[in-house]
Amino acid sequence: MSQKGDFEAVRKDIAKLLHQPEYDDGSAGPVLVRLAWHSSGTYDAETDTGGSNGAGMRYEHEGGDPANAGLQHARVFLEPAKAAHPWITYADLWTLAGAVAIEEMGGPTIPWNGGRTDYVDDSKLAPRGRLPDGAKGADHLRWIFYRMGFNDQEIVALSGAHNLGRCHSDRSGFEGAWVNNPTRFSNQYFRLLLSLQWKKKTLKNGVQQFVNYDEDSETELMMLPTDIVLTQDKAFRPWVELYARDKDRFFEDFAKVFAKLLELGIQRDERGVITNTDNEKGGYHS
Ligand code: CCH
Structure with missing residues (x-):
C-alpha cells in the first residue's frame, strides 16, 4: 500500500x-x-x-x-x-x-x-x-456545454477525444470507431471529419450515424451526428480546421480544456486545497 x-x-x-x-x-x-x-x-x-x-x-x-x-x-x-x-x-x-x-x-x-x-x-x-445526446445538433451541444461553462472553441477541442475508443450498439446504440487507431491520441479525428465523405446510415436498431467505408482497408469508420455538426456550424468549423492542421495547438488546447x-465544481484555496467539500460530513462513504 x-x-x-x-x-x-x-x-x-x-x-x-x-x-x-x-x-x-x-x-x-x-x-x-x-x-x-x-x-x-x-x-x-x-x-x-x-x-x-x-x-x-x-x-x-x-x-x-x-x-x-x-x-x-x-x-x-x-x-x-x-x-x-x-x-x-x-x-x-x-x-x-x-x-x-x-x-x-x-x-x-x-x-x-x-x-x-x-x-x-x-x-x-x-x-x-x-x-449530450449524439443524435442531436449544434443547439443541443451549446446548451449542454455552455451550462458547464465552456465556449465554442472548448466544445470543439473536447470533442477531439473521439479520436479514442468506439461506440457499442449495446451501450449507446451507435456502432464503430471514429479513427483507424483508436488507442492512439492524435488529431486524426479532425482530419477525417474534413477529408472523408460522410454518408448517413441507418443501423439495424434504427439509430442514424454517419459512415465512411474504405475499400482498401475494408474498414468502416463512423461519426455521430454531433461530430458532423462541428463541420457544419459556422462558429465550430474554423476550430475543426485549425485542429486538423495544427496538432500541437490541438494538444495544447485539449490539455487545458x-x-x-x-475541475468543474471544485473550488481550491491558493495552496490547491479544496474548500467546498466536507469529507467528515457523514452521508454515503465508500
Ligand atoms: Fe463521447 N461518446 N460524446 N466524448 N466519448 C462516446 C464515446 C466516447 C458524445 C457521445 C458519445 C465527449 C463528447 C461527446 C469519449 C470522450 C468524450 C459514445 C459511444 C457516444 C454516443 C458510447 C458507447 O457506445 O460505448 C457526445 C454526443 C458528445 C458531445 O460533445 C467528450 C467531451 C469526451 C471527452 C473529453 C470517449 C473516449 C469515448 C469512447 C469510449 C469507449 O468506450 O471506447
Missing part, C-alpha cells in the same frame, strides 16, 4: 492496468477517458450542482443513467488500483485515470490535482439528462 497522497504511485498502477488484450481494441484507456468525462460533465455552473466530487456514479441515480451504460467496465478496470491505494477517493481515481490514460496513449500532459471527496452531497445531485473539465 502506498502512502496517503502518493498520487505518483497510483498513476503508475493505472498505467499498468491500461493493457487489456481481451477488451475492445486492447486498451482500457478510451473507456477510462469517458468515465472521467461523464463523472465531471454533469456540472451545472448556475446551480453549482453535479461534477466529479462525490463519485455519484457508484449509485443507481447516476450509475444507472442510460448515458453511462458501459462505464461499469471502466470502474471495474480501476478496482485493482483502488485496492492497492485504498486512501484514494473514487472521485480522484476516476478523474486521474482519464488524465493518465490520455498521456499513456500519446496525448498531452493533463494538469491534474487531487483532493476530491466521495461524500455525496444530496443538495449537489445532478438530475439525469445532463450529458480537459483539465478544466475535471
Whole structure:
C-alpha cells in the first residue's frame, strides 16, 4: 500500500492496468477517458450542482443513467488500483485515470490535482439528462456545454477525444470507431471529419450515424451526428480546421480544456486545497 497522497504511485498502477488484450481494441484507456468525462460533465455552473466530487456514479441515480451504460467496465478496470491505494477517493481515481490514460496513449500532459471527496452531497445531485445526446445538433451541444461553462472553441477541442475508443450498439446504440487507431491520441479525428465523405446510415436498431467505408482497408469508420455538426456550424468549423492542421495547438488546447473539465465544481484555496467539500460530513462513504 502506498502512502496517503502518493498520487505518483497510483498513476503508475493505472498505467499498468491500461493493457487489456481481451477488451475492445486492447486498451482500457478510451473507456477510462469517458468515465472521467461523464463523472465531471454533469456540472451545472448556475446551480453549482453535479461534477466529479462525490463519485455519484457508484449509485443507481447516476450509475444507472442510460448515458453511462458501459462505464461499469471502466470502474471495474480501476478496482485493482483502488485496492492497492485504498486512501484514494473514487472521485480522484476516476478523474486521474482519464488524465493518465490520455498521456499513456500519446496525448498531452493533463494538469491534474487531487483532493476530491466521495461524500455525496444530496443538495449537489445532478438530475439525469445532463450529458449530450449524439443524435442531436449544434443547439443541443451549446446548451449542454455552455451550462458547464465552456465556449465554442472548448466544445470543439473536447470533442477531439473521439479520436479514442468506439461506440457499442449495446451501450449507446451507435456502432464503430471514429479513427483507424483508436488507442492512439492524435488529431486524426479532425482530419477525417474534413477529408472523408460522410454518408448517413441507418443501423439495424434504427439509430442514424454517419459512415465512411474504405475499400482498401475494408474498414468502416463512423461519426455521430454531433461530430458532423462541428463541420457544419459556422462558429465550430474554423476550430475543426485549425485542429486538423495544427496538432500541437490541438494538444495544447485539449490539455487545458480537459483539465478544466475535471475541475468543474471544485473550488481550491491558493495552496490547491479544496474548500467546498466536507469529507467528515457523514452521508454515503465508500
Ligand atoms: Fe463521447 N461518446 N460524446 N466524448 N466519448 C462516446 C464515446 C466516447 C458524445 C457521445 C458519445 C465527449 C463528447 C461527446 C469519449 C470522450 C468524450 C459514445 C459511444 C457516444 C454516443 C458510447 C458507447 O457506445 O460505448 C457526445 C454526443 C458528445 C458531445 O460533445 C467528450 C467531451 C469526451 C471527452 C473529453 C470517449 C473516449 C469515448 C469512447 C469510449 C469507449 O468506450 O471506447
